Amino acid sequence: MTALISGLSDLADRYDVILSDVWGVIHNGRESFPAACGALAQWGETKPVVLISNSPRPSHSVIPQLDELGVQRAAWQAFVTSGDATRVLLSELAPGPAWRVGPDRDAPLYEGLGLDYADYDKAAFISVTGPYDDEVEGPGDYQERFEACAKRGLVMTCANPDIVVQRGDRLIYCGGALAQLYAQLGGKVLMAGKPYAPIYELCLVEAERLLGRPVDRSRVLCIGDGLPTDVKGANDQGLDVLFVASGIHGAETIGADGLNAKAVEDLLAADGLAATYAIADLVW
Template identity: 35%
Template sequence: MPQIITAFSEISTQYDVAFVDLWGCIHNGLTPFQDAVAAMKTYRAAGGTVVLVTNSPRPWDSVAKQITDMGVDPDSWDAIATSGDSARAAMYRGIVGQKIWFMGETPRDDDFFKPLSIIENPVDIQKVPLEEAEGIVCCGPFDTQADPAVNRPEFLYAKTKGLKLLCANPDIIVDRGETREWCAGALAALYTEMGGESLYFGKPHPPIYDLARRRYAALPQSMNDPRIIAIGDGIRTDILGGQMEDIDTLFITGGLAAAETKTDIQPDEAALNAYIETEKVTPTYCIGFLR
């Protein structure tokens, strides 16, 4: 079973870099968790590097502005890697074609289609109706409160046409304050279940970790073969992804799994162990909230 800790500082000196999830760890979609922000500032002051690794479908600079406007201190992180940037690069390489049917919220997700200068000869992406599409780009549901099953008719048609779905955010759900919302990962899972092909670029899949390592390597303080820990509240995104990358993990039990782990300030050990046994994913460490 994992070691339950009371503060990140208990283990932080063992790691050069922290790959830190945003939603559920640093903020709740509306306001920052100030203890988490302070912990990351302390870690950086002691020589650690913080790379925010998020399944946001937005470009990294849009996420930086979003969290700064929210009140997250810029001194608490060094770089940002988003599933949106990984997915955008694939889209502009033509992985799902030129004519795409877009699923997401306008204007919130418009930044996904910003030009990407790192791609040579990018595909001229065109948003078209589903009937004219060569593929699907999914940043999220049209309605985050609606059951993903409402998209079954469109997905059946898309599957019949053999369209691939590019998923820009593998998260299934997220909590915005006290409200639970569906994410793009729920739609991609439904499409796969129906026999369609979904392509993923965020946690727990390799592309976003490759991007996070590149973002780290571009920093002046980067080193070869750093000791990395992945921190997050998603057992099947943050923690599973860290395991697949063969890096240690710190599970924040007070996020998505707060009810299952009976987390108030810290998780209930018996409930935590039962949850881990059910999910078949074992973190290296656990803590109620990042602090």
């Protein structure tokens, strides 16, 4: 059974390091959540917080966005993104050429990799960070081109496994939605972000650096709001996880009386997943 907790302070003595999701836990793409940021900052006074994000950009290029949204630097001590892990995959496929799918803001993913680029009909593989315009586009806008690429046997790398994220009060499609469609069409997809192992391996390296000693995996706590990414990733790695119910699954788990424990259990069970703990919003 998932244990409901009132705040992160309930777990302060149980864990040595936190791997915390970003979007949906400490901000929504438009503003930060002060209570959540404050909780991580309080934890960070004595123990490290490693942010683990499915952002398709390298972590160094995402930090300015966190600053602009008001996520204080005290809320984290290290930052690892899906972009960091995906660059390893892309370096193995260079020089391509790649059909690059995604907005211009994701360009830092490719810096220094020596990749060439081509349209879908001439590319050697596909690299996806998300839709070109996530305000208006969805997977269906790419189906015909993906069908052609799948028939040619092109591999797709996807730098953001998230299906959707919450931007303000809206849900928008991410790279994972495009990758899901490509796989359904028979295409092969490579991913390194959550829930896949490479990003967790990078995070645990950072945790060891911050702790100055080997990590005891039984004392690592993952925090996240996404079932197929945060919760599944933690489950697959044998790590405990705190499910933040008010994120992308808030409409299903939060009622007039607050967090609905049965709704959380039903939601997890439907996907064959387990959460060690659950909380409505991340607070201290």
